[in-house]
Amino acid sequence: MARTIGSHGPTTMEAIRKAGLRLIFQHGYEAMSLRQLAAEVGIQPGSLYNHISTKQELLSELIQDHINDLLRELEAALRDRHGAVERLRVFVAFHVGYHMTRKREVFIANSELRSLDPRNYEAVVALRGAYERRLADILTDGVAEGVFDVVDVQVATFAILSLLTGLCSWYRPGGRLTKDAIIAAHEKLVLSGVMPRSAEPAPVGGGQSGHTPG
Amino acid sequence: MARTIGSHGPTTMEAIRKAGLRLIFQHGYEAMSLRQLAAEVGIQPGSLYNHISTKQELLSELIQDHINDLLRELEAALRDRHGAVERLRVFVAFHVGYHMTRKREVFIANSELRSLDPRNYEAVVALRGAYERRLADILTDGVAEGVFDVVDVQVATFAILSLLTGLCSWYRPGGRLTKDAIIAAHEKLVLSGVMPRSAEPAPVGGGQSGHTPG
Amino acid sequence: MARTIGSHGPTTMEAIRKAGLRLIFQHGYEAMSLRQLAAEVGIQPGSLYNHISTKQELLSELIQDHINDLLRELEAALRDRHGAVERLRVFVAFHVGYHMTRKREVFIANSELRSLDPRNYEAVVALRGAYERRLADILTDGVAEGVFDVVDVQVATFAILSLLTGLCSWYRPGGRLTKDAIIAAHEKLVLSGVMPRSAEPAPVGGGQSGHTPG
Amino acid sequence: MARTIGSHGPTTMEAIRKAGLRLIFQHGYEAMSLRQLAAEVGIQPGSLYNHISTKQELLSELIQDHINDLLRELEAALRDRHGAVERLRVFVAFHVGYHMTRKREVFIANSELRSLDPRNYEAVVALRGAYERRLADILTDGVAEGVFDVVDVQVATFAILSLLTGLCSWYRPGGRLTKDAIIAAHEKLVLSGVMPRSAEPAPVGGGQSGHTPG
DNA sequence: AATGAATGAGATTTCATTCAT
DNA sequence: CATGAATGAAATCTCATTCAT
Incomplete structure (x- = not known):
């Protein structure tokens, strides 16, 4: 059951950058968890790795x-x-x-x-x-x-x-x-x-x- | 003759503050682990809690x-x-x-x-x-x-x-x-x-x- | 003109078997990931499932x-x-x-x-x-x-x-x-x-x- | 609530080695998860790291x-x-x-x-x-x-x-x-x-x- | 037949913290 | 006051697999 919820396609990367920017600004890089980031984007944490390498x-x-x-x-x-x-x-x-x-x-x-x-x-x-x-x-x-x-x-x-x-x-x-x-x-x-x-x-x-x- | 290694009595707290200061300055609060801090001071992580509450x-x-x-x-x-x-x-x-x-x-x-x-x-x-x-x-x-x-x-x-x-x-x-x-x-x-x-x-x-x- | 990169049609299965053989021999079945295998074959991981079921x-x-x-x-x-x-x-x-x-x-x-x-x-x-x-x-x-x-x-x-x-x-x-x-x-x-x-x-x-x- | 359940003290390491031996023999190193191993020993996965480094x-x-x-x-x-x-x-x-x-x-x-x-x-x-x-x-x-x-x-x-x-x-x-x-x-x-x-x-x-x- | 993006589970490892000794 | 062993939660990251395109 893939891709039923959450962000799709080419815009996901943009959403990640945007949310990442906000979360890092707010909490700092170390304090931002990828779980938070994924939740913000509306995908599962593992799915982030389709867009970022690390x-x-x-x-x-x-x-x-x-x-x-x-x-x-x-x-x-x-x-x-x-x-x-x-x-x-x-x-x-x-x-x-x-x-x-x-x-x-x-x-x-x-x-x-x-x-x-x-x-x-x-x-x-x-x-x-x-x-x-x-x-x-x-x-x-x-x-x-x-x-x-x-x-x-x-x-x-x-x-x-x-x-x-x-x-x-x-x-x-x-x-x-x-x-x-x-x-x-x-x-x-x-x-x-x-x-x-x-x-x-x-x-x-x-x-x-x-x-x-x- | 326990306590032969590590910090002694009243100065331990000072050592913790000093090391903490340096580590937080260097890596940031989130990135500093109490394990690092304890190692720097020369005691075990659990022992920190004899001096700090959190x-x-x-x-x-x-x-x-x-x-x-x-x-x-x-x-x-x-x-x-x-x-x-x-x-x-x-x-x-x-x-x-x-x-x-x-x-x-x-x-x-x-x-x-x-x-x-x-x-x-x-x-x-x-x-x-x-x-x-x-x-x-x-x-x-x-x-x-x-x-x-x-x-x-x-x-x-x-x-x-x-x-x-x-x-x-x-x-x-x-x-x-x-x-x-x-x-x-x-x-x-x-x-x-x-x-x-x-x-x-x-x-x-x-x-x-x-x-x-x- | 899709399909210019990667394996073509009937030979892909053979490439998968060959690469699989080598990778399993080298790293073991558990340690071989399908991502590795796909990379070796020159296709995306998902594409493997056009040839194997599991x-x-x-x-x-x-x-x-x-x-x-x-x-x-x-x-x-x-x-x-x-x-x-x-x-x-x-x-x-x-x-x-x-x-x-x-x-x-x-x-x-x-x-x-x-x-x-x-x-x-x-x-x-x-x-x-x-x-x-x-x-x-x-x-x-x-x-x-x-x-x-x-x-x-x-x-x-x-x-x-x-x-x-x-x-x-x-x-x-x-x-x-x-x-x-x-x-x-x-x-x-x-x-x-x-x-x-x-x-x-x-x-x-x-x-x-x-x-x-x- | 520390150490209420599970293996205690100096024997834990022995239990880890023994269980590890059996699990690796049975499933192979790659296929043995530290969760399994910890469960076998009766401790939490993270607790393994009080005894092994990796x-x-x-x-x-x-x-x-x-x-x-x-x-x-x-x-x-x-x-x-x-x-x-x-x-x-x-x-x-x-x-x-x-x-x-x-x-x-x-x-x-x-x-x-x-x-x-x-x-x-x-x-x-x-x-x-x-x-x-x-x-x-x-x-x-x-x-x-x-x-x-x-x-x-x-x-x-x-x-x-x-x-x-x-x-x-x-x-x-x-x-x-x-x-x-x-x-x-x-x-x-x-x-x-x-x-x-x-x-x-x-x-x-x-x-x-x-x-x-x- | 291939892709790219998703899932959900699970991997190893780290962490702050607790507490009997 | 220190230790060593434990906890439970959470971290980053990987995995096999699915499926609309």
Whole structure:
């Protein structure tokens, strides 16, 4: 009595990816069981294996596909944009917009890396490195152009990405703010953050390390 | 002469917490098995239950203790500091310093919240809310004082915390930069980010939503 | 233009039998999966059922066909052979020769009997009994003729069959010895083994049970 | 509610080995499920893992322990026995006796080798090789002494071992024959088989290969 | 005659947890 | 306070088999 209930044919794979995305986002990769996933899709657990080869491969594909999309769309967004300030603005707008639309993929791609087995991990980290380098290059250019002032490009890169990525932890569609307002808020923070200020209000760092615990 | 191998008496609990911290940081709460933990400590799995009541409770205690410490130390750091700029600077320095020293607790307290059962979750989220409110208050004060310019205080709060928290994902002691340099870099980013700029180079947000996907 | 890949029409069944033979020989019936078998044949697992009715039936047919062949060819080999010595020599030569040529069938027919379901098992054991009886009859005749001297015909029958059958576990075509040399070696062993010896070197059995363990 | 039912403490391992031996003998390694085994022992399937590390390791240990015993006891039986004829007689008596007492171990050690993973397989085959060499040496010595006449020592070795091992497929305690009678029957077959016969009744091998099927 | 997707049962193994000793 | 053996549930994954297309 085959195929009397549940999802059919070519759409099953899409249903698996979608449900998998949601469940991993919600509970984490380790905590999502294939039973849950199958139930969500409406098939028996064993039937998943007509579509995926392994739980691990499912994760890996979700992440890899996402990062490839991210990179491709970033290229498109940056095409024909010139000047570090302009490019940084576009980067931020793109990144925030993307993360609001596909926050689940983004979150997973950041938080579940440790669940990838070594081979997949390497591949993904390499792709992520390419993305980070886009931002690092913009910052470096801006410093060279004299329009940016950052203490350390590396730290600034990580910090900006963290800041931007953080929002898929709290953003809910239909919240108090429009997408554009959220984008604007981040643009302000990031652009101000890396730009030089005429009147630096006070010296920083150095002798003040006393208030850091340890 | 039993007890010749493994942890002795009063220190076992400390060993469990320490190993648990490391293992959860490394593999995640769901992926850490109590067998692993026991092996790390040098006792049998069953013996763990002389010290903890439940895997869940272990997680919850690690997180709760951390957040309590964090709050208490933040209070101390902010005592007798006045003015939004000064207080924000102290907040950043404290937060970054703390996260570099105890990155594992911090990471876990952020990434494993979803593994807490509802009761523990509520408690921890409440504590975390208190911490967030400290920063939100500083920002609000700064805006009222006219020294800060943020598009949205809420967004800025989340963004700054994400930015600061992000570093426990990449920071490794003994890296290229000193702690103080890292603190300085973040101070610059955050303070610049929230301060008004005399010459705003271009309008933001609004009509440019075209380059946000989705 | 479907059916461009995989087996075509009337030969598919033959491919299944051949691959099945090899896989069962190699891994055993229980350890061979129909997925493996299908892959070997170049079709999908479901497609096997256009040719076989059941995994069990496939095994049963392979074994039954083999034993029928074996019996038929043995009849042919023994036709018009007279005298116990001559008939035993022919039996050995036939058996060894057959086993070298079709060692896979032979091995399976001996080692996978336990995987047959009861009905098939009965049928096969009956056929095998017929084969064994051929040898037992030769031995009985030889004893009656006075040319053979065996302690117990039943034991001798089983022993000789084991001895002969054993070689499909180690024989590899193209080894050190020719087929004929292997046949000759076995003829010597078996014929000497059952023939009386003029000078029996020492009494056997009885009082010496001390060196048998257990 | 631990340990309320089922086997307790230090004897459980023994029960597992015993039941495992019987089940593997009966159904084969692949066909024996750990559920069956656990049920037989009177514990839950998962509880097996307090005693074994893997189904594979259970098999490997059963086989390896058996072969080690076999070798050790063979050494003891052959100690202070001299002359190829005497040593061969002792070998046969020992071997047959051992196989009747522990036919399950013996059978498994012969038929389930293919289920061992490569590392265990190598180890076991090496041990088995040592055992085979004992017999091969006896035969070689006998040929040198002029008391044995075999066409090929290698073939004779394999053949004799097959013959002797075969009996654990049909032997049932309490059958028609006593152990000593069975031993005697095998001694006669083997010793006659390898001894020279004064009157060789007819030429063998060579031109007669015509009756071996193709 | 082949495919692809499904089923339902069952495989080995892991897990958190319990508790008599 | 530690151990070792147990539980019962659940994990991922495989299997023989079915059947509409």
